[in-house]
Amino acid sequence: MANWQEHMRVGIDVVDDDHQELFAIVREFDMATQAAGGLVDSVLIGDILGRLQVYVHEHFDREEEAQRESRYEGYAENKRQHDELRHTLEIFLDKHKRGEWADLKQATEHMRSFLSVWLSEHIMKTDRKMRGRILPWVRNPK
Numbered sequence: 001m002a003n004w005q006e007h008m009r010v011g012i013d014v015v016d017d018d019h020q021e022l023f024a025i026v027r028e029f030d031m032a033t034q035a036a037g038g039l040v041d042s043v044l045i046g047d048i049l050g051r052l053q054v055y056v057h058e059h060f061d062r063e064e065e066a067q068r069e070s071r072y073e074g075y076a077e078n079k080r081q082h083d084e085l086r087h088t089l090e091i092f093l094d095k096h097k098r099g100e101w102a103d104l105k106q107a108t109e110h111m112r113s114f115l116s117v118w119l120s121e122h123i124m125k126t127d128r129k130m131r132g133r134i135l136p137w138v139r140n141p142k
Helices: 013-033 042-069 075-097 102-125
Strands: none
Touching: 013 042, 013 102, 042 075, 042 102, 075 102
C-alpha cells in the first residue's frame, strides 16, 4: 500500500492537502479489504468507496479549475486521466451496489491495488508537472 510522502508535493497547499486525504481514504479502503478472518464488510466497502468518489470529484474539480485558470498546458492529459478514474470508480460502485461481484474479496483486492498504484503514479508522473506552472492560490473549501 502506497502512502503519501513529502516528495509528492506539487507546491499548491490545497492540492497537496487533497492528495494526503485521498491517500488516507485509500488506506482506509485497504484496511477494510484486509479485514480479520478474510471477511469483507460489503456495507463498509460501499461507504468508503462512496466517500472516495465524492472526494475524487471535489479534488479533480479544484485541480482542473486551477489548471484552466492558469492556462496549464498539461490540462487535457490531466483531465483525461481524471475522467478515467471517475469512470472506473463509477463502474466499480455500480457493480458493488447491485451485488454483482461473485467474489467481493477478490474484487476489492483488485480495486485496492488499482487505486494505490493509480494515485501514486498520477501524482508523481502527472500532477508534479504542475509545480510552478499553476497559480499558487486555489480556493480551499475546508
